Amino acid sequence: MNENNDVHTEFFDTYARALIDRVAAAIADHYAVPALIEFPGQRISVTDADQTESFFAGAFGQYEAVTEVDAVVSVIASTEHSIWADVTWRYHGGAPDERNMYQLVQTDDGWKIAVLTPLTLAEGRPEYPELIYTVIDTTVPRRSAEFYRQLLGYIYRPGDEPGSGADSVDPDWLVFTDTRGRRKLAFPRADRLEPTTWPKPDVPMQLHLDFTVTDTDELHRQRRRAEDLGAELIVDRSDDEDELLYVFRDHDGHPFCFFVP
Structure with a gap:
Protein backbone atom coordinates (compact mmCIF):
# COMPACT_ATOMS: atom_id res chain seq x y z
CA MET A 1 0.00 0.00 0.00
CA LEU A 119 -20.43 -7.88 4.36
CA THR A 120 -21.41 -11.54 4.39
CA LEU A 121 -19.17 -13.77 6.49
CA ALA A 122 -17.46 -16.63 4.75
CA GLU A 123 -19.40 -19.77 5.61
CA GLY A 124 -17.77 -22.23 7.99
CA ARG A 125 -14.11 -22.70 8.76
CA PRO A 126 -11.51 -22.95 6.05
CA GLU A 127 -10.99 -26.55 5.03
CA TYR A 128 -7.23 -26.08 4.75
CA PRO A 129 -4.55 -24.04 6.56
CA GLU A 130 -3.59 -20.71 5.01
CA LEU A 131 -0.05 -20.13 3.76
CA ILE A 132 0.98 -16.74 5.14
CA TYR A 133 4.62 -16.43 4.06
CA THR A 134 7.78 -18.24 3.03
CA VAL A 135 10.59 -18.17 5.60
CA ILE A 136 14.15 -17.96 4.28
CA ASP A 137 17.02 -18.56 6.70
CA THR A 138 19.95 -16.14 6.40
CA THR A 139 23.08 -15.23 8.35
CA VAL A 140 22.47 -11.52 7.64
CA PRO A 141 18.72 -10.76 7.65
CA ARG A 142 18.95 -7.12 6.59
CA ARG A 143 21.20 -7.88 3.64
CA SER A 144 18.93 -10.66 2.41
CA ALA A 145 15.82 -8.57 3.01
CA GLU A 146 17.19 -5.66 1.04
CA PHE A 147 18.09 -7.95 -1.83
CA TYR A 148 14.57 -9.34 -2.09
CA ARG A 149 12.97 -5.96 -1.45
CA GLN A 150 14.68 -4.56 -4.49
CA LEU A 151 14.24 -7.73 -6.53
CA LEU A 152 10.50 -8.22 -5.88
CA GLY A 153 9.18 -4.81 -4.85
CA TYR A 154 7.88 -5.99 -1.48
CA ILE A 155 7.76 -3.62 1.48
CA TYR A 156 8.69 -4.03 5.14
CA ARG A 157 6.11 -4.91 7.75
CA PRO A 158 5.57 -1.81 9.94
CA GLY A 159 8.40 -1.65 12.47
CA ASP A 160 10.82 -3.72 10.38
CA GLU A 161 12.06 -0.87 8.18
CA PRO A 162 15.70 0.24 8.50
CA GLY A 163 15.88 2.73 11.36
CA SER A 164 12.82 1.31 13.18
CA GLY A 165 13.58 0.08 16.68
CA ALA A 166 16.67 -0.84 18.63
CA ASP A 167 17.54 -3.86 16.48
CA SER A 168 16.90 -2.24 13.10
CA VAL A 169 20.59 -2.34 12.10
CA ASP A 170 21.15 -5.99 13.06
CA PRO A 171 17.70 -7.63 13.38
CA ASP A 172 16.95 -11.31 14.04
CA TRP A 173 13.67 -11.48 12.08
CA LEU A 174 12.24 -9.38 9.25
CA VAL A 175 8.95 -9.68 7.37
CA PHE A 176 7.84 -8.40 3.97
CA THR A 177 4.32 -7.70 2.76
CA ASP A 178 2.90 -6.85 -0.62
CA THR A 179 1.27 -3.48 -1.31
CA ARG A 180 -2.01 -4.71 0.18
CA GLY A 181 -0.39 -5.59 3.50
CA ARG A 182 -0.39 -9.36 2.91
CA ARG A 183 2.68 -11.10 4.34
CA LYS A 184 4.92 -12.73 1.75
CA LEU A 185 8.47 -13.43 3.01
CA ALA A 186 10.27 -13.62 6.35
CA PHE A 187 14.01 -13.65 7.09
CA PRO A 188 15.16 -15.13 10.40
CA ARG A 189 18.79 -15.10 11.48
CA ALA A 190 20.70 -18.38 11.30
CA ASP A 191 24.05 -18.70 13.10
CA ARG A 192 25.35 -20.95 10.35
CA LEU A 193 24.04 -21.69 6.90
CA GLU A 194 25.60 -23.92 4.29
CA PRO A 195 24.70 -22.54 0.85
CA THR A 196 22.89 -24.89 -1.45
CA THR A 197 24.85 -26.54 -4.23
CA TRP A 198 21.72 -27.06 -6.35
CA PRO A 199 21.44 -28.28 -9.05
CA LYS A 200 24.29 -30.45 -7.76
CA PRO A 201 22.83 -32.76 -5.09
CA ASP A 202 25.43 -32.23 -2.31
CA VAL A 203 23.43 -29.55 -0.43
CA PRO A 204 19.82 -29.22 -1.61
CA MET A 205 17.67 -26.09 -1.54
CA GLN A 206 16.37 -25.31 1.96
CA LEU A 207 13.24 -23.33 2.93
CA HIS A 208 10.39 -23.81 5.40
CA LEU A 209 6.74 -22.76 5.32
CA ASP A 210 4.57 -21.14 8.03
CA PHE A 211 0.81 -21.75 7.98
CA THR A 212 -1.86 -20.17 10.19
CA VAL A 213 -5.05 -21.79 11.43
CA THR A 214 -8.04 -20.09 13.02
CA ASP A 215 -8.03 -21.54 16.55
CA THR A 216 -6.86 -24.37 18.82
CA ASP A 217 -9.41 -26.88 17.58
CA GLU A 218 -8.33 -26.24 14.00
CA LEU A 219 -4.67 -26.54 15.06
CA HIS A 220 -5.29 -30.05 16.39
CA ARG A 221 -7.39 -31.04 13.36
CA GLN A 222 -4.69 -29.93 10.95
CA ARG A 223 -2.08 -31.82 12.99
CA ARG A 224 -4.07 -35.00 12.48
CA ARG A 225 -4.38 -34.32 8.76
CA ALA A 226 -0.64 -33.67 8.40
CA GLU A 227 0.32 -36.82 10.29
CA ASP A 228 -2.18 -38.86 8.30
CA LEU A 229 -0.43 -37.64 5.16
CA GLY A 230 2.94 -38.79 6.51
CA ALA A 231 4.34 -35.67 8.21
CA GLU A 232 6.51 -36.13 11.30
CA LEU A 233 5.83 -33.90 14.33
CA ILE A 234 9.14 -32.51 15.61
CA VAL A 235 8.02 -29.63 17.90
CA ASP A 236 4.84 -29.50 20.00
CA ARG A 237 4.12 -26.09 21.53
CA SER A 238 0.35 -26.52 21.53
CA ASP A 239 0.22 -25.48 25.21
CA ASP A 240 2.42 -22.38 24.79
CA GLU A 241 0.56 -19.33 26.11
CA ASP A 242 2.32 -16.95 23.73
CA GLU A 243 2.13 -18.90 20.47
CA LEU A 244 0.33 -22.20 19.86
CA LEU A 245 2.58 -24.04 17.42
CA TYR A 246 3.34 -27.38 15.77
CA VAL A 247 6.42 -27.95 13.62
CA PHE A 248 6.57 -30.91 11.25
CA ARG A 249 8.89 -32.50 8.71
CA ASP A 250 7.54 -33.48 5.34
CA HIS A 251 8.60 -36.64 3.51
CA ASP A 252 11.86 -35.03 2.41
CA GLY A 253 12.67 -33.55 5.82
CA HIS A 254 11.65 -29.95 5.00
CA PRO A 255 10.12 -28.29 8.07
CA PHE A 256 6.77 -26.48 8.13
CA CYS A 257 4.70 -24.95 10.92
CA PHE A 258 1.04 -24.66 11.89
CA PHE A 259 0.24 -21.96 14.43
CA VAL A 260 -2.59 -19.84 15.81
CA PRO A 261 -1.79 -16.13 15.23
Whole structure:
Protein backbone atom coordinates (compact mmCIF):
# COMPACT_ATOMS: atom_id res chain seq x y z
CA MET A 1 0.00 0.00 0.00
CA ASN A 2 2.86 2.36 -0.89
CA GLU A 3 3.74 4.88 1.82
CA ASN A 4 0.48 4.07 3.67
CA ASN A 5 1.41 0.42 4.25
CA ASP A 6 1.31 0.66 8.04
CA VAL A 7 -1.86 2.76 8.27
CA HIS A 8 -4.43 -0.03 8.27
CA THR A 9 -2.46 -2.12 10.80
CA GLU A 10 -2.07 0.70 13.31
CA PHE A 11 -5.58 2.01 12.72
CA PHE A 12 -7.42 -1.25 13.32
CA ASP A 13 -5.20 -2.12 16.29
CA THR A 14 -6.29 1.06 18.11
CA TYR A 15 -9.87 0.70 16.87
CA ALA A 16 -10.05 -2.87 18.19
CA ARG A 17 -8.75 -1.73 21.57
CA ALA A 18 -11.43 0.98 21.76
CA LEU A 19 -14.08 -1.65 20.92
CA ILE A 20 -12.83 -4.08 23.59
CA ASP A 21 -12.56 -1.31 26.20
CA ARG A 22 -16.10 -0.22 25.25
CA VAL A 23 -15.18 3.46 25.19
CA ALA A 24 -17.76 5.04 22.91
CA ALA A 25 -15.91 8.35 22.65
CA ALA A 26 -12.69 6.58 21.57
CA ILE A 27 -14.62 4.58 18.97
CA ALA A 28 -16.31 7.72 17.65
CA ASP A 29 -12.91 9.39 17.35
CA HIS A 30 -12.06 6.85 14.64
CA TYR A 31 -14.91 8.11 12.43
CA ALA A 32 -14.99 11.05 10.08
CA VAL A 33 -17.70 13.69 10.07
CA PRO A 34 -19.62 13.34 7.83
CA ALA A 35 -19.66 9.54 7.64
CA LEU A 36 -22.01 6.72 6.70
CA ILE A 37 -22.54 3.79 9.10
CA GLU A 38 -24.59 0.84 7.87
CA PHE A 39 -25.65 -2.23 9.81
CA PRO A 40 -28.46 -4.71 9.10
CA GLY A 41 -31.67 -2.69 9.43
CA GLN A 42 -29.82 0.54 10.22
CA ARG A 43 -28.31 3.33 8.15
CA ILE A 44 -26.87 6.39 9.87
CA SER A 45 -25.70 9.46 8.00
CA VAL A 46 -23.35 10.96 10.56
CA THR A 47 -23.31 14.73 10.76
CA ASP A 48 -22.03 15.00 14.33
CA ALA A 49 -19.53 12.92 16.35
CA ASP A 50 -22.14 12.54 19.11
CA GLN A 51 -24.25 10.42 16.74
CA THR A 52 -21.43 7.92 16.33
CA GLU A 53 -20.74 7.84 20.05
CA SER A 54 -24.42 7.29 20.85
CA PHE A 55 -24.76 4.54 18.24
CA PHE A 56 -21.87 2.46 19.59
CA ALA A 57 -22.77 3.10 23.24
CA GLY A 58 -26.19 1.62 22.47
CA ALA A 59 -24.63 -1.48 20.90
CA PHE A 60 -22.35 -2.47 23.78
CA GLY A 61 -24.88 -4.91 25.22
CA GLN A 62 -24.47 -7.43 22.41
CA TYR A 63 -20.70 -7.55 23.06
CA GLU A 64 -20.95 -7.80 26.86
CA ALA A 65 -19.20 -11.19 27.11
CA VAL A 66 -16.42 -10.35 24.66
CA THR A 67 -12.96 -10.37 26.24
CA GLU A 68 -10.75 -10.12 23.15
CA VAL A 69 -11.07 -9.67 19.41
CA ASP A 70 -8.93 -10.54 16.40
CA ALA A 71 -9.14 -8.39 13.27
CA VAL A 72 -8.34 -10.07 9.96
CA VAL A 73 -7.69 -7.14 7.63
CA SER A 74 -7.43 -7.34 3.86
CA VAL A 75 -6.78 -4.10 1.98
CA ILE A 76 -8.78 -4.16 -1.24
CA ALA A 77 -7.52 -0.92 -2.75
CA SER A 78 -5.78 2.27 -1.72
CA THR A 79 -4.85 5.71 -2.97
CA GLU A 80 -2.88 8.49 -1.37
CA HIS A 81 -5.94 9.66 0.56
CA SER A 82 -8.22 6.59 0.81
CA ILE A 83 -7.97 2.95 1.90
CA TRP A 84 -10.65 0.29 1.37
CA ALA A 85 -10.31 -2.54 3.91
CA ASP A 86 -12.28 -5.79 4.23
CA VAL A 87 -12.17 -6.66 7.96
CA THR A 88 -13.41 -9.83 9.66
CA TRP A 89 -13.84 -9.45 13.43
CA ARG A 90 -13.45 -12.68 15.40
CA TYR A 91 -14.76 -12.19 18.94
CA HIS A 92 -13.69 -14.24 21.96
CA GLY A 93 -16.42 -14.57 24.56
CA GLY A 94 -19.71 -15.23 22.80
CA ALA A 95 -20.58 -12.51 20.28
CA PRO A 96 -20.97 -13.69 16.66
CA ASP A 97 -18.16 -12.84 14.27
CA GLU A 98 -18.67 -9.92 11.89
CA ARG A 99 -17.31 -8.82 8.55
CA ASN A 100 -17.36 -5.19 7.40
CA MET A 101 -15.99 -3.07 4.59
CA TYR A 102 -14.39 0.19 5.70
CA GLN A 103 -13.34 3.19 3.68
CA LEU A 104 -10.65 5.13 5.51
CA VAL A 105 -9.97 8.70 4.44
CA GLN A 106 -7.12 11.06 5.22
CA THR A 107 -8.36 14.07 7.22
CA ASP A 108 -6.70 16.98 8.99
CA ASP A 109 -6.94 14.88 12.18
CA GLY A 110 -5.48 11.72 10.65
CA TRP A 111 -7.11 8.65 9.12
CA LYS A 112 -10.82 8.19 9.83
CA ILE A 113 -13.62 5.84 8.79
CA ALA A 114 -15.84 7.53 6.20
CA VAL A 115 -17.98 4.49 5.35
CA LEU A 116 -18.77 1.28 7.24
CA THR A 117 -20.96 -1.31 5.55
CA PRO A 118 -21.53 -4.98 6.52
CA LEU A 119 -20.43 -7.88 4.36
CA THR A 120 -21.41 -11.54 4.39
CA LEU A 121 -19.17 -13.77 6.49
CA ALA A 122 -17.46 -16.63 4.75
CA GLU A 123 -19.40 -19.77 5.61
CA GLY A 124 -17.77 -22.23 7.99
CA ARG A 125 -14.11 -22.70 8.76
CA PRO A 126 -11.51 -22.95 6.05
CA GLU A 127 -10.99 -26.55 5.03
CA TYR A 128 -7.23 -26.08 4.75
CA PRO A 129 -4.55 -24.04 6.56
CA GLU A 130 -3.59 -20.71 5.01
CA LEU A 131 -0.05 -20.13 3.76
CA ILE A 132 0.98 -16.74 5.14
CA TYR A 133 4.62 -16.43 4.06
CA THR A 134 7.78 -18.24 3.03
CA VAL A 135 10.59 -18.17 5.60
CA ILE A 136 14.15 -17.96 4.28
CA ASP A 137 17.02 -18.56 6.70
CA THR A 138 19.95 -16.14 6.40
CA THR A 139 23.08 -15.23 8.35
CA VAL A 140 22.47 -11.52 7.64
CA PRO A 141 18.72 -10.76 7.65
CA ARG A 142 18.95 -7.12 6.59
CA ARG A 143 21.20 -7.88 3.64
CA SER A 144 18.93 -10.66 2.41
CA ALA A 145 15.82 -8.57 3.01
CA GLU A 146 17.19 -5.66 1.04
CA PHE A 147 18.09 -7.95 -1.83
CA TYR A 148 14.57 -9.34 -2.09
CA ARG A 149 12.97 -5.96 -1.45
CA GLN A 150 14.68 -4.56 -4.49
CA LEU A 151 14.24 -7.73 -6.53
CA LEU A 152 10.50 -8.22 -5.88
CA GLY A 153 9.18 -4.81 -4.85
CA TYR A 154 7.88 -5.99 -1.48
CA ILE A 155 7.76 -3.62 1.48
CA TYR A 156 8.69 -4.03 5.14
CA ARG A 157 6.11 -4.91 7.75
CA PRO A 158 5.57 -1.81 9.94
CA GLY A 159 8.40 -1.65 12.47
CA ASP A 160 10.82 -3.72 10.38
CA GLU A 161 12.06 -0.87 8.18
CA PRO A 162 15.70 0.24 8.50
CA GLY A 163 15.88 2.73 11.36
CA SER A 164 12.82 1.31 13.18
CA GLY A 165 13.58 0.08 16.68
CA ALA A 166 16.67 -0.84 18.63
CA ASP A 167 17.54 -3.86 16.48
CA SER A 168 16.90 -2.24 13.10
CA VAL A 169 20.59 -2.34 12.10
CA ASP A 170 21.15 -5.99 13.06
CA PRO A 171 17.70 -7.63 13.38
CA ASP A 172 16.95 -11.31 14.04
CA TRP A 173 13.67 -11.48 12.08
CA LEU A 174 12.24 -9.38 9.25
CA VAL A 175 8.95 -9.68 7.37
CA PHE A 176 7.84 -8.40 3.97
CA THR A 177 4.32 -7.70 2.76
CA ASP A 178 2.90 -6.85 -0.62
CA THR A 179 1.27 -3.48 -1.31
CA ARG A 180 -2.01 -4.71 0.18
CA GLY A 181 -0.39 -5.59 3.50
CA ARG A 182 -0.39 -9.36 2.91
CA ARG A 183 2.68 -11.10 4.34
CA LYS A 184 4.92 -12.73 1.75
CA LEU A 185 8.47 -13.43 3.01
CA ALA A 186 10.27 -13.62 6.35
CA PHE A 187 14.01 -13.65 7.09
CA PRO A 188 15.16 -15.13 10.40
CA ARG A 189 18.79 -15.10 11.48
CA ALA A 190 20.70 -18.38 11.30
CA ASP A 191 24.05 -18.70 13.10
CA ARG A 192 25.35 -20.95 10.35
CA LEU A 193 24.04 -21.69 6.90
CA GLU A 194 25.60 -23.92 4.29
CA PRO A 195 24.70 -22.54 0.85
CA THR A 196 22.89 -24.89 -1.45
CA THR A 197 24.85 -26.54 -4.23
CA TRP A 198 21.72 -27.06 -6.35
CA PRO A 199 21.44 -28.28 -9.05
CA LYS A 200 24.29 -30.45 -7.76
CA PRO A 201 22.83 -32.76 -5.09
CA ASP A 202 25.43 -32.23 -2.31
CA VAL A 203 23.43 -29.55 -0.43
CA PRO A 204 19.82 -29.22 -1.61
CA MET A 205 17.67 -26.09 -1.54
CA GLN A 206 16.37 -25.31 1.96
CA LEU A 207 13.24 -23.33 2.93
CA HIS A 208 10.39 -23.81 5.40
CA LEU A 209 6.74 -22.76 5.32
CA ASP A 210 4.57 -21.14 8.03
CA PHE A 211 0.81 -21.75 7.98
CA THR A 212 -1.86 -20.17 10.19
CA VAL A 213 -5.05 -21.79 11.43
CA THR A 214 -8.04 -20.09 13.02
CA ASP A 215 -8.03 -21.54 16.55
CA THR A 216 -6.86 -24.37 18.82
CA ASP A 217 -9.41 -26.88 17.58
CA GLU A 218 -8.33 -26.24 14.00
CA LEU A 219 -4.67 -26.54 15.06
CA HIS A 220 -5.29 -30.05 16.39
CA ARG A 221 -7.39 -31.04 13.36
CA GLN A 222 -4.69 -29.93 10.95
CA ARG A 223 -2.08 -31.82 12.99
CA ARG A 224 -4.07 -35.00 12.48
CA ARG A 225 -4.38 -34.32 8.76
CA ALA A 226 -0.64 -33.67 8.40
CA GLU A 227 0.32 -36.82 10.29
CA ASP A 228 -2.18 -38.86 8.30
CA LEU A 229 -0.43 -37.64 5.16
CA GLY A 230 2.94 -38.79 6.51
CA ALA A 231 4.34 -35.67 8.21
CA GLU A 232 6.51 -36.13 11.30
CA LEU A 233 5.83 -33.90 14.33
CA ILE A 234 9.14 -32.51 15.61
CA VAL A 235 8.02 -29.63 17.90
CA ASP A 236 4.84 -29.50 20.00
CA ARG A 237 4.12 -26.09 21.53
CA SER A 238 0.35 -26.52 21.53
CA ASP A 239 0.22 -25.48 25.21
CA ASP A 240 2.42 -22.38 24.79
CA GLU A 241 0.56 -19.33 26.11
CA ASP A 242 2.32 -16.95 23.73
CA GLU A 243 2.13 -18.90 20.47
CA LEU A 244 0.33 -22.20 19.86
CA LEU A 245 2.58 -24.04 17.42
CA TYR A 246 3.34 -27.38 15.77
CA VAL A 247 6.42 -27.95 13.62
CA PHE A 248 6.57 -30.91 11.25
CA ARG A 249 8.89 -32.50 8.71
CA ASP A 250 7.54 -33.48 5.34
CA HIS A 251 8.60 -36.64 3.51
CA ASP A 252 11.86 -35.03 2.41
CA GLY A 253 12.67 -33.55 5.82
CA HIS A 254 11.65 -29.95 5.00
CA PRO A 255 10.12 -28.29 8.07
CA PHE A 256 6.77 -26.48 8.13
CA CYS A 257 4.70 -24.95 10.92
CA PHE A 258 1.04 -24.66 11.89
CA PHE A 259 0.24 -21.96 14.43
CA VAL A 260 -2.59 -19.84 15.81
CA PRO A 261 -1.79 -16.13 15.23
